[in-house]
Amino acid sequence: MHYHQSVHRGRVAVTEVILHCAAIQTGQFDGMSPWQVFSCVNRWHTERGFKHGFGYHGLFMPNGAYFPGRPWDMIGAQTIGHNVGTIGLLLIESQKIDRVGEFSDWFTVAQERSLKAKIGSVPGINKVSGHNDYAPKLCPGFKVKSADWLPAKSPLDRLLSGAVAS
Numbered sequence: 001m002h003y004h005q006s007v008h009r010g011r012v013a014v015t016e017v018i019l020h021c022a023a024i025q026t027g028q029f030d031g032m033s034p035w036q037v038f039s040c041v042n043r044w045h046t047e048r049g050f051k052h053g054f055g056y057h058g059l060f061m062p063n064g065a066y067f068p069g070r071p072w073d074m075i076g077a078q079t080i081g082h083n084v085g086t087i088g089l090l091l092i093e094s095q096k097i098d099r100v101g102e103f104s105d106w107f108t109v110a111q112e113r114s115l116k117a118k119i120g121s122v123p124g125i126n127k128v129s130g131h132n133d134y135a136p137k138l139c140p141g142f143k144v145k146s147a148d149w150l151p152a153k154s155p156l157d158r159l160l161s162g163a164v165a166s
């Protein structure tokens, strides 16, 4: 259990995950391995001038496979003005995102499971948001609600975090 731990970058605690989509055309990544998708996005980010390339902390393929990007303790290049204290995770959509819909319009149950497990494995995360919470963008294609993605707290968790029953 990690009641008093969290990922830190220097003295900054990492407490939030921001979700993204890839803004690709339907089929653009079909048949690619996670490594090939990573390499493609890395090239895009490098061409855009990102000093350290791939700006996210990891990506999720439609089959739920995860491929790591920047280490948790390295700042991302994913959401302008909100890279301090956040982790950026990229979901690879199954079809072109043309509106703010539901998670299931673009992503799979396998991605949902894999993403929840990954978020639950990072100590200290207390908020999950979407790129569209911070910029006028469709990304990630749905409205992200923290409670849908954070691990459910047990009564013991609540006691230890100081919450008082009401």
Ligand SMILES: [Zn+2]
Residues within 6 Å of the ligand: 019, 020, 021, 078, 131, 139, 140
């Ligand atoms: Zn985004």
